[in-house]
Amino acid sequence: GAGVSQSPRYKVAKRGQDVALRCDPISGHVSLFWYQQALGQGPEFLTYFQNEAQLDKSGLPSDRFFAERPEGSVSTLKIQRTQQEDSAVYLCASSFSIWDEQYFGPGTRLTVT
Amino acid sequence: QKEVEQNSGPLSVPEGAIASLNCTYSDRGSQSFFWYRQYSGKSPELIMFIYSNGDKEDGRFTAQLNKASQYVSLLIRDSQPSDSATYLCAVNPRQGAQKLVFGQGTRLTINP
Numbered sequence: 001g002a003g004v005s006q007s008p009r010y011k012v013a014k015r016g017q018d019v020a021l022r023c024d025p026i027s028g029h030v031s032l033f034w035y036q037q038a039l040g041q042g043p044e045f046l047t048y049f050q051n052e053a054q055l056d057k058s059g060l061p062s063d064r065f066f067a068e069r070p071e072g073s074v075s076t077l078k079i080q081r082t083q084q085e086d087s088a089v090y091l092c093a094s095s096f097s098i099w100d101e102q103y104f105g106p107g108t109r110l111t112v113t
Numbered sequence: 114q115k116e117v118e119q120n121s122g123p124l125s126v127p128e129g130a131i132a133s134l135n136c137t138y139s140d141r142g143s144q145s146f147f148w149y150r151q152y153s154g155k156s157p158e159l160i161m162f163i164y165s166n167g168d169k170e171d172g173r174f175t176a177q178l179n180k181a182s183q184y185v186s187l188l189i190r191d192s193q194p195s196d197s198a199t200y201l202c203a204v205n206p207r208q209g210a211q212k213l214v215f216g217q218g219t220r221l222t223i224n225p
């Protein structure tokens with residue numbers, strides 16, 4: 001079946017703009033994760049959903065970052081008033097259950113100018 | 114001390130040889146361990162996972178886990194140029210906490 005999909009694949013935003021990044025997990029996967037990957041670094045955890053419940057948002061770097069998954073499927077990561085330090089690749093991953101391995105989408109490369 | 118540490122490399126290995134990638138972690142309560150491969154400009158791709166001490170083999174790949182030493186490794190036998198990528202070690206730090214903590218990755222180059 002289809003893997004994790006993310007859109008847009010690339011986003012250029014001017015500093016101060018709001019952006020919304022979408023993730024469509026593998027069908028049937030109840031767990032969904034967002035990670036941020038800076039150039040040359042490993043991904044860093046942002047937040048985690050079990051169905052529609054956001055169970056861990058400890059990795060969100062500031063209150064400008066907000067994530068939701070209202071129907072337990074598609075998720076949106078929103079960044080308000082973007083800053084240059086927000087430039088990174090935002091990766092979404094899903095897993096069948098909380099105990100299973102995570103599969104990553106292609107990522108959204110965000111560049112804030 | 115970082116939670117998950119890897120040598121960033123680059124690690125250069127001749128084609129056909131064994132590539133050995135290493136990772137240490139700080140949380141002794143960590144439960145599960147993963148190796149992801151990431152080609153330049155692409156997303157991480159799961160290669161192997163291991164939960165128990167010892168070796169786990171899958172084709173040309175072998176994952177090794179030593180919880181007493183807090184050490185996990187990945188061996189790639191008969192290395193191919195297509196194995197050239199960054200290899201990310203990821204750890205689930207404790208039971209019930211589902212986030213993965215990643216190392217910074219080791220860049221591997223297989224020379225023909």
